Amino acid sequence: MFRKYYIVAISAIVGLCFAIGGSFFSQVNAQQSPRIPTVNTNQANAVDLAFVNEAAQFGLANIMLGEMALQKSTNPSVQKFAQAEIAEQQNVKQQLTRIAPQLQVTLPTAPGPKYQALMQRFSQLSGTQFDTAYLDEGGINAHLEAASLYQREAAFGRNPSLLTVANQGLPIINQHFTIASSLTSYRFAQVPRRYNEASAPTAPSAQ
Template sequence: MKNIICLSALALTLAATGCHDNRKAKNYNDKTLVDDEGAAFIKQATEAGNTEIKAANVAQAKSQNPRVISFAKMMIADHMKAGEELSKIANKKYVNTPSGPNQEHQMKIDSVSKLSGAAFDKAYMQMMVMDHEKVVQLFSDSRNNTSAAIDNFIKENLPKMQMHLDSAKAINSLLK
């Protein structure tokens, strides 16, 4: 009888300690605290922000156009701030995020960075228009997310992303 009680107590202890910690669930079972749509948004928005920052760093180094340089500085400041906010959400929700641009975006950055002068400025700003159209769409499609933290992030940052798109279009239209 003592053996049955001891074995039952051991089984209960093992069962109880194995299920408590969400971090353990994350580390061992790849569980997150958001649905698939929320995790996908975090990953895509992080990757897009990483791309904007990397491309803007290239633009700051290569462009001679004050408007393009000013736009690039705004991209770095705004996307770094948004990236920090999104990183905090990702950490709290146990979502792994990319550390840089994906292969497609890296190829675009590499292609644009081979250009110089007005050709660079035009290609960079066209890239910014296309990328921000996609980002605005991503943010718009992900509104009313099941995660309040993600939904608040979207509501706070969507107007900035729309402003980036409008600025990129305006600058692009002035370039020859």
């Protein structure tokens, strides 16, 4: 009888030890297990910060050029292109306005000197001269520049929100570039829809 109680007591002690030991090892394993790093949506590198500033200035300039085109041009195709460009850049502006405070960045409120000089030159043009200059600068050159800017962010940026802006913007840049190309008979390699996406290059030519 005493042997029976002795065995029961030993079993209880062993069970308690396993319970305590299991709890102890669970805590140790929890402490030693590496934590999965979380992505900080506020993180940004130098490429991100440059993108915010340059994309904001680019957008302001193209909105102003588009508004100028709506006032000066009588060509329906040019006006339609200008309206699409304004809508594109206003959307980007809204996104950057939302993201900038998270990065503690102040967005520019006016285009840089390069764009101001361009608008000054455009203000002196009218008729077909204005249409040609607007499509060449605001259509072709601007979107080649935008493609380079957005592709650089998509390739080397780190902030998830800005990467989304860049990758969503590239298809629109490609679309507007294609429209401007058709209006000016300009041909060049297509802008990839996303970074590292293959595109079929064509021989460059301009008329």
